[in-house]
Amino acid sequence: MPTYPPPGALPVATVSDAMDRFGVADGIRPLWRGAALSGPAFTVWTRPGDNKGLHAAFQTIRRGEVLVVNGGGDATRALIGELVVQKAKALAVGGIVLDGAARDVAELADLGVPVFARAVTPAGPWKTGPFRIGGPIAVGGVPVSPGDWVVGDDDGVAVVPREQVDQVIGTAHALVEGEAERRAANQRLIPRD
Numbered sequence: 631m632p633t634y635p636p637p638g639a640l641p642v643a644t645v646s647d648a649m650d651r652f653g654v655a656d657g658i659r660p661l662w663r664g665a666a667l668s669g670p671a672f673t674v675w676t677r678p679g680d681n682k683g684l685h686a687a688f689q690t691i692r693r694g695e696v697l698v699v700n701g702g703g704d705a706t707r708a709l710i711g712e713l714v715v716q717k718a719k720a721l722a723v724g725g726i727v728l729d730g731a732a733r734d735v736a737e738l739a740d741l742g743v744p745v746f747a748r749a750v751t752p753a754g755p756w757k758t759g760p761f762r763i764g765g766p767i768a769v770g771g772v773p774v775s776p777g778d779w780v781v782g783d784d785d786g787v788a789v790v791p792r793e794q795v796d797q798v799i800g801t802a803h804a805l806v807e808g809e810a811e812r813r814a815a816n817q818r819l820i821p822r823d
C-alpha cells in the first residue's frame with residue numbers, strides 16, 4: 631500500500647484546492663466532530679438501503695483501507711450502525727464513506743472510527759443484495775476507483791485519483807505554506823480609526 635499523509639495532516643479543503651478545487655464528495659458529512667481519515671479506497675456498490683455487500687467487503691478489506699460505498703444516495707435506511715463499525719474497528723479499517731445513511735451515531739465517536747455519510751436515520755438496512763465489490767463507483771458525484779486516495783475531515787471528503795496522488799500532495803504542501811504566509815499577514819493587520 632502506498633504511504634499517505636496521516637489522517638488530519640493535510641486539510642481536505644487544501645487537498646481539493648490542489649485539484650483545481652474539484653474532487654469533493656457533495657453532501658457527505660462527518661458523523662462526529664474530529665473524524666478524519668486518509669487511505670486507499672475499497673469500493674462497494676450496493677442496492678440502496680441494503681448492507682449485504684458491506685458485510686461481504688469485510689471478508690477481504692485490509693488494514694488502513696477506506697470502505698467507500700455507493701448506496702444510491704438513499705437516506706431512508708441506515709447501511710451501518712454501531713455493530714458494523716465495531717467490526718470495521720476490529721479489522722483496523724481506515725474509515726467508512728457512505729453515499730447513504732448510518733445510525734447509532736452516538737456510539738460512533740466512542741468507537742473512534744471515522745464515518746462519513748449523507749444522512750442519519752434509525753431505520754435499519756435490508757440484507758439481501760445485490761451488490762458489487764471492487765469496481766469504479768461514485769460518492770457525492772465524485773468518481774472513486776479502488777486504490778484512489780480518500781481523505782476526510784470536519785469539512786467533508788475528497789477523492790484523489792491514484793495516478794495524481796504524488797502531484798496533489800506536493801501541490802497541497804505548497805498551498806499550506808502559502809496559507810501560513812497569509813495567516814501571518816492577517817495577524818499583522820491593525821484597525822484603522
Ligand SMILES: O=C([O-])CC(=O)C(=O)O
Binds near residue numbers: 708711714733754
Ligand atoms: O443492523 C444493522 O445492520 C446496522 C446496525 O444498526 C448496526 O450495525 O449496529
Ligand SMILES: [Mg+2]
Binds near residue numbers: 711712713734
Ligand atoms: Mg445497530
